[in-house]
Amino acid sequence: MGMIVPSLAHWLEASELLNGKGMFMTGTDTNVGKTWVGKQLIHTLRVLGREVIPRKPVESGWNADIQQTDAWQLANAAGLELDNSICPYRFSAAISPPRAAHLVGKHLTLQTLAATCPTRWDKRQFLYVEGAGGFYSPIADDGLNADLAQILGLPVVLVAENKLGCINHVLLAAEAIQQRRVPFAGVILNNRQSLPESMDNLNDLRAYLTVPVVTFPAT
Structure with missing residues (x-):
């Protein structure tokens, strides 16, 4: 499985997920890197001795190249073959799941x-x-990701792309998570681009939030 990811291992411990039962992964938006970050979390959990059960209940934009799908990548990170239990609802249209369905x-x-x-x-x-x-994206005919998170009752992990404007997006999503009265485990800022040296979203968010916040990959 390779080496441990120290920054994520420390974050998992600080968020109390390391010894927890599970998590619900969401984002500030689509295409912020939930699955990419999720793979790293799964890898780290496995190195630390946990057996991960991955679930992607529904995936739209299902790719003909199976290895490009989120579900396959999560299953692979968990050391499993992709089967219908991991992602039973798959739709080709790259739109919201209920519309794709x-x-x-x-x-x-x-x-x-x-x-x-x-x-x-x-x-x-x-x-x-x-x-x-x-978090507030439609996932079913009768509800949002937020509603599914409430039903499952798992701690919510919020992923955002680390860029200009993400503080607003994170704080809005964080407030929504807290208003839904679901456990809020923490925030992971996905580093995809170089930022101005004067910008420090990590520490700015830490000043506003009481949950653990980390950047990954670490800068």
Whole structure:
């Protein structure tokens, strides 16, 4: 499995996820790097001795190249073969899951998606559930990612791209998470680009939030 990722290991400990039951991965928006960050978290958890159960209840924009799909990448990170239990609802249109489902005559409900996740697992196992899009993005005909997170009751991890403007996005999403009364585990800023030396979103956010915040890859 390779070497441990120190910054994520420390963050997992600070967020109390390391010894927890699982997490619900969400983002400030679509395409902020949830799956990429999730793979690193899964890798780190496995190195630290946890058996990860990955779930991507629904994925739209399903790629003909299976290895480009989020579900395959999460399964691979967990050392598993992709099967229908990991991602049972797959739609080709790269739009919101409920709209993608409607195009092929399907309807998604929150309870249907929640049922894709186990309700019991042993202490060594860790349930990783990844939503679709941002925290307030539609995921089913009758609700948002936020609603699914509430049903599952798992601690929420928020991913944002580390860039100009992300402080606003993170604080808005953080407030929404807290208003939904779900456990808020922490924030991971995904470093995709070089930032001005005078910019420090990490420490600025730490001044506003009480949950652990980390950048990854570390700068």
